[in-house]
Amino acid sequence: MSMAFGADDGWQGSTASMLGRWAMTAVFIVVLLVLSTFPFKIGHFGEIRPSFMLMAIYYWAIMRPSTLSPIATFIVGIAFDLMGGFPLGLNAMTLLIVQWGTRRQRKFVLGQGFIVLWMGLALVSLGAGLFQWAVYSSFHQNFQPGSLKPVLTSVVMTTVIFPLIVLPLSAFNKSLAERQ
Amino acid sequence: MRTLTTRLTPAVLVLLAVTLMVFHKMDALPVEQMRVALTDKMTPVMTAVSSPFVALTDSFDGIATLRQLRAENMQLREENAKLQKWYENALRYQAENQSFRELLNVKADPALTYVTTRVVSDPGGSFVKSVLLPVGTNDRVSKGNAVMSGQGLIGRVTEAGDRSARVLLVTDLNSHIPVTIQNTRTKAILAGKNTDLLKLERLPQDSGLTVGQRVVTSGDGGQLPPDVPIGVIVEVGADGVFVKPLSEIEKITYVQVINADVDRGLSTGEISTPVDKHSSKRK
Numbered sequence: 001m002s003m004a005f006g007a008d009d010g011w012q013g014s015t016a017s018m019l020g021r022w023a024m025t026a027v028f029i030v031v032l033l034v035l036s037t038f039p040f041k042i043g044h045f046g047e048i049r050p051s052f053m054l055m056a057i058y059y060w061a062i063m064r065p066s067t068l069s070p071i072a073t074f075i076v077g078i079a080f081d082l083m084g085g086f087p088l089g090l091n092a093m094t095l096l097i098v099q100w101g102t103r104r105q106r107k108f109v110l111g112q113g114f115i116v117l118w119m120g121l122a123l124v125s126l127g128a129g130l131f132q133w134a135v136y137s138s139f140h141q142n143f144q145p146g147s148l149k150p151v152l153t154s155v156v157m158t159t160v161i162f163p164l165i166v167l168p169l170s171a172f173n174k175s176l177a178e179r180q
Numbered sequence: 181m182r183t184l185t186t187r188l189t190p191a192v193l194v195l196l197a198v199t200l201m202v203f204h205k206m207d208a209l210p211v212e213q214m215r216v217a218l219t220d221k222m223t224p225v226m227t228a229v230s231s232p233f234v235a236l237t238d239s240f241d242g243i244a245t246l247r248q249l250r251a252e253n254m255q256l257r258e259e260n261a262k263l264q265k266w267y268e269n270a271l272r273y274q275a276e277n278q279s280f281r282e283l284l285n286v287k288a289d290p291a292l293t294y295v296t297t298r299v300v301s302d303p304g305g306s307f308v309k310s311v312l313l314p315v316g317t318n319d320r321v322s323k324g325n326a327v328m329s330g331q332g333l334i335g336r337v338t339e340a341g342d343r344s345a346r347v348l349l350v351t352d353l354n355s356h357i358p359v360t361i362q363n364t365r366t367k368a369i370l371a372g373k374n375t376d377l378l379k380l381e382r383l384p385q386d387s388g389l390t391v392g393q394r395v396v397t398s399g400d401g402g403q404l405p406p407d408v409p410i411g412v413i414v415e416v417g418a419d420g421v422f423v424k425p426l427s428e429i430e431k432i433t434y435v436q437v438i439n440a441d442v443d444r445g446l447s448t449g450e451i452s453t454p455v456d457k458h459s460s461k462r463k
Binding site for chain 1: 302346
């Protein structure tokens, strides 16, 4: 059952293939970072963009925890903070908590179908959105209830788009597994 | 032991992230320099990587039916006729203004120069309202410069590297711009609320504002040039006075960075320029 979505545990193998997987993951993350920061101007997509990074961290935490270690997640989060003009550490913290929390529930989600995986993402995304909003607002000591709206829209957007993003994520998982 | 370390790593890293944030808040870290260094490196990459997406979004915009084109053409013709009249008026006012200036011996404002560029990144998403531009100090863009899109002010440069600049949009929570209401000359601060509308703060009591009045920069604090249009008042109510920006901020693709040193322009004699106490608050 643990193979339900092509999941596997840990990675072994030679140093060469490990480096190959490392490079592939790095490229994949750069693409996610670009997707997360590119100014889409189709309607209001720029404002309500889904959190691609969160989807990937969540998916990997369940399907293939070895893809991204907590240290790598921290580095990605800091890069995202610097690029996006966030308070330093905000995304690093959020992504780490998402990764840690999701890994703890991994066994439960793995045994279920896709719907549970999807609902889990909806919950995680809502939690992460509210958490970031609260931390960001306290950082600037400026609480504006109105500014929650784009956050919630982004949560909905993340949830709606997740089934589409699962396809490239699972393809990426397979190609990593083949290199093992 | 190994499992203990594995278990502790996320907690230690979260703590580290919190510490970084506290240091950032205390201004104990050179976050701005770190950002500038990273964005300077990343901006050329982003420009290259984003070019296929740019082509895609451009072609989306390009799709229009003949019917839509006809309707738009009609609308443009009407608008053009109206603008012709305004153009005549503008020429007349310009001449009149010129002669008044000469009479009053006003030192002319320095001509504003600008750089036009494409927005390469819009990274903040739901929280931070900022965009990255692929121009920097090499193009004479510097911190504090006003940034406009076709219709009005959209923000100002908060960080400038050699090849990149970050623009804090007027809609961001940290954006506070000294403004004037165009016909009444009432002064106020226009604050971003992380929503589509901006709020006028620190208004004098009974300022008698009405929907439809235009809001322009006052130039107080010397950071932005005066009289740059920003928006129009759309709501006057118990919650406050709200302004809709003239530019569709979520859809901007090209912007102009106004990069002249701001000079208040008033010159001769004893006239001193009043400086607003709560001019511009910036993080």
